Amino acid sequence: MAPPPPAFAPETPLGIVLPAMAEARVSAVLAVDQQGRPVGILTEQDVTRRVALRLPAEAPLSAAMSAPVIACEADAGLWRAVALMRAHRLRHLVVLGADRRAVGILHRAETLAALSGRLLTHLDALAGDDAAVKQAQAQVARALLAEGVAAPDLVELVSGINLELHRRVLERCLARHGAPPVPFTLLVMGSLGRGESLLRPDQDNGLILGEYPDSSHAEVDRWFRAFACDLNEALAAAGFPLCPGGVMARNPLWRKTLGQWCAQFATWARRRVGAPALFADIAFDFRAGWGDAEPAQALRGELSRILAAEPALLHAMAVQNRALGVGLTFWGGFADDEPGPGARTDLKLHGLMPLVAAARLLALQAGIEQTGTAARLSALAGTGAVSAREAQTLREALALLFDALLRQQLADEAEGRQPGSLVDTAAMPRAERQRLREALKAVRAFSRAATGSLTGEIW
Numbered sequence: 001m002a003p004p005p006p007a008f009a010p011e012t013p014l015g016i017v018l019p020a021m022a023e024a025r026v027s028a029v030l031a032v033d034q035q036g037r038p039v040g041i042l043t044e045q046d047v048t049r050r051v052a053l054r055l056p057a058e059a060p061l062s063a064a065m066s067a068p069v070i071a072c073e074a075d076a077g078l079w080r081a082v083a084l085m086r087a088h089r090l091r092h093l094v095v096l097g098a099d100r101r102a103v104g105i106l107h108r109a110e111t112l113a114a115l116s117g118r119l120l121t122h123l124d125a126l127a128g129d130d131a132a133v134k135q136a137q138a139q140v141a142r143a144l145l146a147e148g149v150a151a152p153d154l155v156e157l158v159s160g161i162n163l164e165l166h167r168r169v170l171e172r173c174l175a176r177h178g179a180p181p182v183p184f185t186l187l188v189m190g191s192l193g194r195g196e197s198l199l200r201p202d203q204d205n206g207l208i209l210g211e212y213p214d215s216s217h218a219e220v221d222r223w224f225r226a227f228a229c230d231l232n233e234a235l236a237a238a239g240f241p242l243c244p245g246g247v248m249a250r251n252p253l254w255r256k257t258l259g260q261w262c263a264q265f266a267t268w269a270r271r272r273v274g275a276p277a278l279f280a281d282i283a284f285d286f287r288a289g290w291g292d293a294e295p296a297q298a299l300r301g302e303l304s305r306i307l308a309a310e311p312a313l314l315h316a317m318a319v320q321n322r323a324l325g326v327g328l329t330f331w332g333g334f335a336d337d338e339p340g341p342g343a344r345t346d347l348k349l350h351g352l353m354p355l356v357a358a359a360r361l362l363a364l365q366a367g368i369e370q371t372g373t374a375a376r377l378s379a380l381a382g383t384g385a386v387s388a389r390e391a392q393t394l395r396e397a398l399a400l401l402f403d404a405l406l407r408q409q410l411a412d413e414a415e416g417r418q419p420g421s422l423v424d425t426a427a428m429p430r431a432e433r434q435r436l437r438e439a440l441k442a443v444r445a446f447s448r449a450a451t452g453s454l455t456g457e458i459w
Contacts, residue, residue, distance in 0.1 A: 001095050001104035007032045008061055010039060015057030017042065028092045030102055031065050037100045040065030043092055071096050074103050077160035078114075081106055098292060130165055134239035137161050138199055138419075142410045151403035152374065158406075159195045162240070163188065166205070167290050169234045177227045181220045182210035185296055187254075188289035189247065190282045194356070195372045196402075199409045199419040202241040203232060204282050206254035208261060208295040221252075228255055247282050258295045262302045269310035277316040281357065284364060285371045304367040314365055318454035321361070324354040324447065326440040334425040334437075347408075348421030351401045355394065355443045358450035362386070365454070373398055386446075394446055397439035404428075404436060 007030040008017055021029050021042075031040035042065045050064045071094040072081045085093050085108055093111075095104040141154050170186060190204030191197040207228065212220050228249035236242050249255050256264065265283075268276035284303065288296035307314060327335040327350035337346040345351075356373050363376040366383050370376050374395050381391035409419035425433055451457070 001106050002110075004094075004102040004104055005029050007036070007038075007102070010062035010065070011060045013058050014051060014055060014061060014064060017061050018047065018051070018057075021047075027107070028105065029061075030069075030094065031061050031067075032102075035099075035101075038069040038071065038094050038096070038102050040067035041069050041092065041094065042066070045091065069094050071102075073097075076164065077157070078111075079157065079160065080164055082111060085111065130168065130238040133161060133165060138410060138413050141199070141406065142414075145406065145410070150399065151406050152399050154406060155196055155198065155402050158199065159192060159197045162192055162197050162201065163289055165238055165240075166192070166235065169238050170231055170290050173227060173231045173234055176230065177223070180227070181216070181223050182212050183292065184209050184224070185291035185293070186249075186289040187286045187296060189286045191285075192289070193285035193287050193371050196356075198405060199413065200239070200241070203235055203243045204247045205232075205235075205249050205289070206247070206283075206286070207249045207256075208299065209255065209257045211257050211259065224255055225250070225252075245278075245282075247279070258298060261299050262306075265299075265303055265306050266310075269306050269313040272313050272316040276313070277320045280313065280317055281320070281360070284360065287371055300369055303364075304369075307364055308367070311365070314361055315454050317357075318361055318451045321354070321357045321447070322451055322455075324349070324357055326350050326354055326444040326447070328437065328440050328444070332437065334433075338422050342422075343426065344422035344424050346421050347401055347404055347423045351440055351443060352398075352405065352421075354447040355398060355401070358443075358447040359394075361454060362450050390442075390446070393442050397442050400436055400439045 005026045005028050006020055006024050008020075010031040010033075012031075017029060028041055028043040030038045031042065033039050040062065042061060046064055046066055051059075055064055070084060070088050070090060072084055074095050074097050081093055081095075084090065085106070091108045093106040093108075094102050095106060097103040137158060141158055144154055144157075145151070166186070166188065174180070185208040187193075187206040187208060188204065189206065191201050192204065207224065209220070209224065232242060232248045232250045242248065247254060253264075268280055286296065286299070327337065327345040327347060329335055334343075334345045335350060336343040337350065338344040359373045359376040359380070362380055362385055363370065366380065366385055368376055368379045368383075370379055377386070377391045377394050377398075380386045381388045386394075404423050404425075405421060408421070408423045412419045425436065428436065
């Protein structure tokens with residue numbers, strides 16, 4: 001993106017704005033409020049259509065600008081920005097920071113030139129309502145996979161779409177409920193927290209609430225209880241099933257102030273067994289999904305301190321993760337995880353999960369802040385916890401598992417089934433089956449080594 005263009009108060013006369021626009025050699029300027037937030041935009045097209053031969057020099061900028069400003073957030077995926085530009089026929093798209101001030105601007109020609117042609121042809125469907133976007137998600141993934149886009153890149157795109165839908169749904173819920181009594185941050189956890197969600201992930205979310213006095217608890221909790229229930233139901237309607245384990249903001253366990261979150265993590269570290277270890281596997285992949293990211297960053301720092309002081313929680317998590325075997329039989333064939341006459345293998349439970357869990361354990365032990373599995377593996381190689389060669393082998397295994405799972409989910413969706421994780425390995429070409437077999441062996445060795453290093457047990 002380009003730097004933000006010149007900005008003026010809406011009442012600034014055009015006789016001042018237009019010479020400044022020409023001197024800066026820009027094709028757009030912004031009108032901003034007293035807090036510096038964009039309230040309008042004046043482009044060369046506006047000048048031609050509204051100003052030339054029509055408005056006097058003393059007319060205010062507000063008489064010629066386009067308002068409200070269509071904008072996207074700085075952390076939005078490029079696909080979202082392009083979808084907005086194309087849907088609204090924009091030549092300029094303002095980019096906003098967390099404080100809603102402009103941090104840059106996208107120009108259509110330069111932005112489209114930065115995209116691969118194959119991606120551009122599939123983006124238009126992603127500008128519709130929630131249901132249309134969720135449906136288009138599979139269509140886009142299928143088309144790009146057929147064109148040779150790597151599965152990790154597609155998983156990143158799918159996760160970005162899922163996160164964008166969470167933000168859209170949340171903001172609509174917020175509009176229905178009005179201003180919250182205290183600020184809050186949406187936490188996304190599990191696969192969405194790692195940026196590794198596939199086509200139909202269930203919900204794993206929570207809220208960090210701003211601090212408030214005990215005397216205000218009834219009022220604050222009443223508002224957030226209603227808001228969180230609405231949010232979770234709206235996300236379910238948008239295509240994200242309710243979490244079977246209740247890891248959702250409507251559950252008070254997942255809706256707390258920063259201080260309460262820190263105390264809860266500390267309690268889990270002391271108690272360790274049972275629910276704390278189960279919850280930790282999901283919760284510790286958290287990241288901010290909406291709102292101020294600072295509370296989530298502070299919580300991440302506190303978690304590292306807690307685990308350094310109470311490493312027994314990682315031991316308990318490692319003991320729990322011993323059950324995550326890979327989908328290979330003793331003789332090296334693929335496991336049969338399908339009920340009934342079928343013989344498909346659950347490559348999420350018996351492939352992806354052991355790799356994700358082992359990388360999580362070692363990353364938490366090392367105080368690594370990244371949540372994505374590939375990023376964690378790279379960071380672990382940087383610390384020497386794993387060799388660069390092993391990290392590369394495991395990243396390749398992750399890519400193979402993503403590819404197999406994504407292809408199977410797209411096949412399920414095309415046949416009218418809910419996308420699942422049972423993969424028909426027998427239908428794969430022989431060479432591909434062998435690569436997958438070797439990948440699972442690498443995952444098994446890594447998982448056993450990671451678990452053994454924390455439990456002291458020899459597999």
